[in-house]
Amino acid sequence: MSYYLGIDIGSSTSKGVITGDGDVIAQHLLLSGVNYRLAAQKLVDELLAKAGVTREDIACTVATGQGSANVELADQQIADIRCCARGIYSIYPSVRTVIDVQGQSTQVLRLNGEGQIANFVVSEKCASGSGRFLDIIANVLQIKLEEVGPLSLKSKNPVTFTTGCAVFGESEAVSRVAEGVAREDIVAGVHQALAEKISSLVGKVGMEERCAITGGGALNIGLISWVERKLGVELLVPPEPQFVTALGAAIMAEDTCKDG
Amino acid sequence: MVRIYFAGIDLGSTMTKIVIINDDEQILAYVVHHTGAEHRHLANRVMEEGLAEASLSIDDISFVMATGYGRINVPFADRQITELSCHARGVASFFPNVRLAIDIGGQDAKGLKIRDGKLLDFVMSDKCAAGTGRFLEVIAAALGIEVEDLGGISLRSKQKVSVSSTCTVFAQQEVVNHLSAGVPLEDVVAGLHDAMASRTARMVQRLKVEPDVVFTGGVAKNAGVVKALEENLRCPVLVPEEPLLSGALGAALLGKEHVLKALARGETIQTGERRLDRATFFEKE
Amino acid sequence: MTTEAKPRALNRLQSMYALRAEVDKMYEGGVEASEEGKPVAWVMLEGWSNAILNAMGVSTVFPENYSSLCAAQGVATPFLDRSEAEGYPTHLCGYARTCIGYSSRMVELDGEIPPEAPAGGMPKPVLLVASGEVCDARFKWFQSLGRFFDAPVWTIESPYPGLRERLMEGAHERNVNFLIKELKAFVAFLEKLLGKKMDWEALEYTGGGTNEINRWRWEINELRKAHPGPMNTRDFWSAVTAALFRGAADPDVITKGFERMYDEVKERVDKGIAGINRPERYRLSFEGLPPWHSLGFLEQLADRGWNFVIESAYRPPRPITIDLSKYSDPMERYVRRRYRRLEDSLREDYGPEEAEIILDEIRRDGTSPRMGLRHIKDYQVDGVILHVLLTCRSTSAGLNLLQHRLLDVLKVPSLVIEGDIIDVSAFNPAEALRNAEAFEETMDHYRKVRKELGMPW
């Protein structure tokens, strides 16, 4: 049997998927840290171990994500937007709009019926609209990432952040706490701002149902709910949203190999 | 002879600083603390520590001037004044010939045009963490090194890389990319310092760069940024012995001037209630 | 994988180099003229003032073009920094800021040309001719140069009406008369400034020469419709400067240059040679002003098989013969030669049928989604790059709308690339390349869509 490897080196996490005969054989995730090269090596090793295969068994490897250049094993580097499209299409062929919320940027894709990108847009050069803003706030409020979403849903009165800056959001959050503002209102404020940015991105490519959300941001049920409210649609969430792009890369690897 | 005493407190975004002086402008005590997330309610504590060091009680202080990002929230302050004026005043007391002062703190960067010790004009960075002390803090934290060590590391660099991202978050990514590609740490850090210095240099151009140029604020403790700034401004840059204190010292001095002026006009000085209770940190909108 | 050295991806036209050299000559000519004591004016790229000035014996130099020259040679940044130091906000037009920085530097040097200035530099002006045409920056900018030079500024006022308003009864004739009077006032001003009379015959010559050059440029562009596209936009941009910013250059020489270019492109069409040395996978149009500092980026795109077969900026006007025999006034002839009735130019450009549809849409909605799309259709473009400039409102403000119209009317997708004409720091090539890769799927998708709709490409 031939195995295919998809590696997605993201700004915060590195993800890998091995497929064989169209099935996912193994998947693995670790923090990207400050050396993508090391992260990539470690990821590949652990992933191979998990799948119980060797490098020689891998017919083709596609690397994607911000740090894709650091995957030594890769036969090809492919833009993450394309991998994401391919990945989601393999899970939900009926999806036409994908919101991919990553650590550092957010992108929205429109797909045609064949999983091809009909339109897409990537968030701007400032990180204020990315998952990173949430990480920073969660960190300073000492809330676990898994908890920020549910917490935000309790809020009745989300605060508005005066600074657009993700980094300064931290001190602003602290000052709000000092003023006695409830933590749920602060996290809700960030979620709301993010949802607004996302809906503006969706506006740019045009919304077509069904709509799915992927990337690490899709692990956040709070964010999902805020975005659903803003857009007025229900979002499909794949079972392993963070792995969609890596899965797409593995599928691409298979395609590439077959095309020769 | 009866001495009178003045305190200046600089409640910065990152560091809280206090200076106590007498009417001869001698520094009797100073205290510096991290404003850090866990202990934000610091105003009273630094005051207490400062008083203890100077062997004074709160009632001995004639006037307390507050400055810095959290200046509104010092309950025992008699008056608030911006860090722009305070830095200018403080720097001028160290370097009377200063014509351009650059202050880079945790939250912003400023250029101050000073003539004969007086602030004439200023420029300030926008609300973006890039180009501020926070920028360096975030990246140092990601790299797992101390901010204090950045300067020394960068001075070892032989060939700095260019860091072009304007956003702190993206710059962090760029740094990681460089490191992953095998660029030595010192060259990356030197690149960061250069990016910051060139941004600052561009910002202060409008004030005309003329000696003496003085660099203050917490980031002035970073020898790498000092060097990069000298390169970018193409002129020598002076740094006070304790650059963190310029603002607090300036506040104390301005407090003294305020009092003397009032006394000269035969007015009584309006001072606030001397309560050393918990301060809330940030300004309310 | 093979690592043989591949040929460069762009296939440059040889005839372009001679034209590009003319531009350098033009700047040198400006400096020489100034040294000989002849008057030099700084002017904008617009249709009116240049020929008039040249007819009056004034040498013209073009700060807009000069700024792009600085950017292309990588020396613009210090000028931008100077402009910032003078207190000009950084979002202002990159051309303007480069020019402001240059002027400020000249003042520092007591009016001398900065030694670091490329192509010999721009000499100090005796006159600044600003223009309200195309954008407002172009008169605000020259107004602000008063800070550096006491040269008088004349602003050419030209009509810039809304579409529906242009169709109102009497509006066209009013605009023509307005232009005639306005330009005559300009001539009167020049006569006062220079102490000599206008040479109207010379105007017929300088003003007419443009037509000959434009005719060749038009013919070249017609050839570019061929598959594969014989000429990449990179060559267009390199050569266009010679046509637009002619200054005191000899029109005959420029005309010859474009004639040669025509021959070369024709030869390529006959032999089926493309403007890129790769299979033409995608035909594209570049909308907006080019990133003068990073033209090499096109090389990378060409390597992916992207051929920019056409562009939106500086397209030559369709050559038409206009009967001017009933107008004896030389200024009226000059104006009517170029300022056309909207109905007429639409009919010429789109053919009578589509023109009527467009006109009806304009009368009804004040706008028509079809306008500005003709070249996309004619050149059978697969995708469009929209260059949104950080510092130019006039060419950027409408680009997103264009994006909608391209999709609505022609089913042609477009990709926004943010950047700037001058400021290299506004452009992120890595990100642009990443998006370009994804955009290929989008272009593939719309090829299918167009096919399903029975569109010709």
Place this chain on the structure above:
Amino acid sequence: MAEPSKGLLRAQEIYQDRSRRALELQKQGKKVVGYLCIYPVLEMMTALDIVPYRIFGDMREPITKADSYIPAVNCPFLRSCLDLGLKEKYSFLDGIVTTHICDVGSSLSGIWNYTVRTPFSFHIDTPHTLHETSLEQERGLLEDYQKALEDLTGQKMTKERLQEAVRVHNEQRALVRELYELKKQDPPLISGVETIRVIKAIQSIPVDEGNKLLREVIDEVKERNDGPQKKSARLLVWGSILDDTALPEMIEGLDANVVMDDTCVGSRAYFGDVELTNDPLDGLSHHYLVDIKCPRTFRTRDYTDVRKDYMTDLAVRFSYLRDYVRDWKADGVIMESVRYCDTHGYDVPGVRDYLDSVGIPSIYLEHDYTEGALAPLRTRVQGFLEIIE
């Protein structure tokens, strides 16, 4: 805080719920026509009994829809206007009139036509120079505008109606100036915040009703004892659009009063009357092209003069600011502009040079037209106050 009494309270109500009156009048059969900027010659609307309704943005509402039609590197005020248009906040309008204020302004008219599709629209290509030909051109454009408005209403714009409209609008100008007179006192009788509310209110209702409101406000303000406190500094604000109280609120929250302004939701539209010429269009074109002092128009002393001198030129363009400073006893000038405004941006160094030359301190603030972004400017304003103290 004391309850604001009648006139000011009404102004505040209108400020907060701007469209109520326009909607009422529309129900009674009147046409409501939106306009952008101060150049669309309102007299001509009033002459046909059209309710002119100024289009504003909203600093407090994030821009989410407009970004797909205008790139973010353009005037955030206009982007906000379009955003509100796309969110159907202006769908009640019977028409919209735009002028060539600036590049984005003119692009916006086409974009608005394509997206918001207000039934009637007209674009006045107001010239940018004071050349004689430009004046004629403006006059000609107004003739076309007249035709378009007549078609919209099915009524004739007679000379008499237009003259009457000019008269009422001049009355409005005089009333606004009277109100501004009350700001000359120390402390001023009416704050910068209240002034914006009043101006925005009168730009939301028919001119005669605006005049009534102004009279009420003036009477009330003259008598009031709950006006602004005396502060250390009196400031003049120069700059681009400012249609929200947030900025003056921030300034007046410090030790300063905004006593005079030269912005387009302030004095700019009201200083200088329209001359009642025999053909009203002559007076109107002259007023809108020559009298209104906005950086969008290229103003020089004598455009046929072949000599040029920077300081003279600056004086011609900006000496009215010195007069304002003198008459309203301002201690300093805040130059303010929304980001990406080229029109004002190019003038900033010139205004600064001029103010420096006459010894008036100034500071430049650029903001991106969101309420939140104004708060951080507070330190700058306070630092400026400390400098001029």
